[in-house]
Amino acid sequence: MTLQHDAAPVAPGDAAAPVNHAHELEIVEVVAETAEAVSIVLDVPEHAESRFRYRPGQFLTVQIPTERPTGAARSYSLSSSPHFETDLVITVKRTHGGYASNWLCDNARPGRTLTVLPPSGQFTPAGLDNDVLLVGAGSGITPLMSIAKSVLIGGSGTVYLLYANRDRPSTIFGRELTAMLAEFPTRFAVEYWFEDQQGLPTADALARSLELFSAYDAFVCGPAPFMALAHEALRRVGIPEGHITVEKYRSLEGDPFADVVVAPPADGESTATVTVTRDGRTVELAWPRRTKLLDLLLSQGFDAPYSCREGECSSCACTVTAGEVKMLKNDTLVDADLRAGLTLACQAVPITDQVSVDFDQ
Ligand SMILES: Cc1cc2nc3c(=O)[nH]c(=O)nc-3n(C[C@H](O)[C@H](O)[C@H](O)COP(=O)(O)OP(=O)(O)OC[C@H]3O[C@@H](n4cnc5c(N)ncnc54)[C@H](O)[C@@H]3O)c2cc1C
Numbered sequence: 001m002t003l004q005h006d007a008a009p010v011a012p013g014d015a016a017a018p019v020n021h022a023h024e025l026e027i028v029e030v031v032a033e034t035a036e037a038v039s040i041v042l043d044v045p046e047h048a049e050s051r052f053r054y055r056p057g058q059f060l061t062v063q064i065p066t067e068r069p070t071g072a073a074r075s076y077s078l079s080s081s082p083h084f085e086t087d088l089v090i091t092v093k094r095t096h097g098g099y100a101s102n103w104l105c106d107n108a109r110p111g112r113t114l115t116v117l118p119p120s121g122q123f124t125p126a127g128l129d130n131d132v133l134l135v136g137a138g139s140g141i142t143p144l145m146s147i148a149k150s151v152l153i154g155g156s157g158t159v160y161l162l163y164a165n166r167d168r169p170s171t172i173f174g175r176e177l178t179a180m181l182a183e184f185p186t187r188f189a190v191e192y193w194f195e196d197q198q199g200l201p202t203a204d205a206l207a208r209s210l211e212l213f214s215a216y217d218a219f220v221c222g223p224a225p226f227m228a229l230a231h232e233a234l235r236r237v238g239i240p241e242g243h244i245t246v247e248k249y250r251s252l253e254g255d256p257f258a259d260v261v262v263a264p265p266a267d268g269e270s271t272a273t274v275t276v277t278r279d280g281r282t283v284e285l286a287w288p289r290r291t292k293l294l295d296l297l298l299s300q301g302f303d304a305p306y307s308c309r310e311g312e313c314s315s316c317a318c319t320v321t322a323g324e325v326k327m328l329k330n331d332t333l334v335d336a337d338l339r340a341g342l343t344l345a346c347q348a349v350p351i352t353d354q355v356s357v358d359f360d361q
């Protein structure tokens with residue numbers, strides 16, 4: 001690896017144009033999936049293709065037009081498969097009283113553009129040859145659909161989907177799932193749960209449905225109460241925690257599209273020094289102690305990964321290889337990640353005078 005770091009640490013304000021990952025993508029089609037959900041098909045221009053490569057189960061962050069001072073950024077999982085679909089597809093279900101989902105369902109039209117951040121997220125299978133158990137409810141089907149199609153078409157694993165909905169008409173992708181069942185009769189099975197016929201699911205009932213799949217890798221996505229039941233059912237079935245991956249839907253509170261502004265250190269304020277490595281490139285920067293690492297990097301023109309910028313998604317995770325940092329917020333890294341030295345660049349401030357972090361490890 002070639003070290004390209006500067007002889008003296010670069011002070012904030014000295015360097016290149018700030019990095020911003022936002023792209024405009026054109027809507028090429030809007031498909032009504034149910035009375036309350038639409039799929040929005042987005043074209044990726046050739047020059048941005050490398051930025052928009054994704055893994056099944058990942059999401060885009062979308063900027064919704066608003067007068068609100070905090071903006072309105074929301075994450076939407078990709079329902080398309082990177083293994084055979086060239087356009088990106090997000091599927092949005094109206095949330096009662098919600099701002100962004102209703103705006104998208106009412107305003108998305110072919111020819112209009114959406115401002116988005118590139119794909120991100122960890123809700124993705126380790127490989128496409130593993131057997132996967134997908135447990136979802138309502139709009140939680142979106143990333144599960146991407147995983148199911150990818151495993152069936154791009155891999156050799158088998159897929160079992162348990163899919164709960166209020167009733168049959170509110171079931172997103174019903175027709176597509178029927179077609180997939182016909183195409184992959186030995187590798188794909190779906191069990192529907194309709195609340196209007198069976199009542200609300202219980203952990204006991206779900207565990208009975210899932211008991212044959214204890215050796216599968218499980219992926220769970222849906223409303224919070226359903227996720228809790230499903231997780232409990234998977235534990236009862238005996239699937240180890242390390243083989244259960246969950247995607248929690250929530251609305252972002254801040255604005256990851258906002259320009260990054262880093263104030264230069266005040267007179268007399270000490271700075272730390274950080275050495276940062278990504279894609280084999282290493283830089284050394286002066287790090288004001290109250291500045292979050294990601295803000296520092298983006299403001300200095302260093303292309304660091306991010307999505308939410310609020311400690312929720314782990315897109316910005318990097319390994320601290322020397323020194324110590326503290327995170328102002330962490331809603332995503334678990335104990336094993338912390339033991340491995342991971343931190344969230346969007347929430348990290350320095351503790352020691354010298355810190356080294358690596359995005360490549
Ligand atoms: C990784 C990820 C992937 C996701 N994928 C999808 C997907 O594929 N499809 C999908 O449809 N969604 C998905 N979501 C959820 C999506 O990001 C939004 O959270 C969802 O669309 C609701 O946003 P909204 O702006 O419509 O609602 P919001 O405006 O955020 O409101 C949410 C709820 O809070 C209530 N509320 C709002 N403001 C207040 C207030 N001030 N006081 C009290 N209550 C209030 C609203 O009435 C509503 O019930 C995903 C989320 C994440 C994190």
Ligand code: FES
Nearest residue numbers: 307309313314346
């Ligand atoms: S960018 Fe999402 S956790 Fe840092």
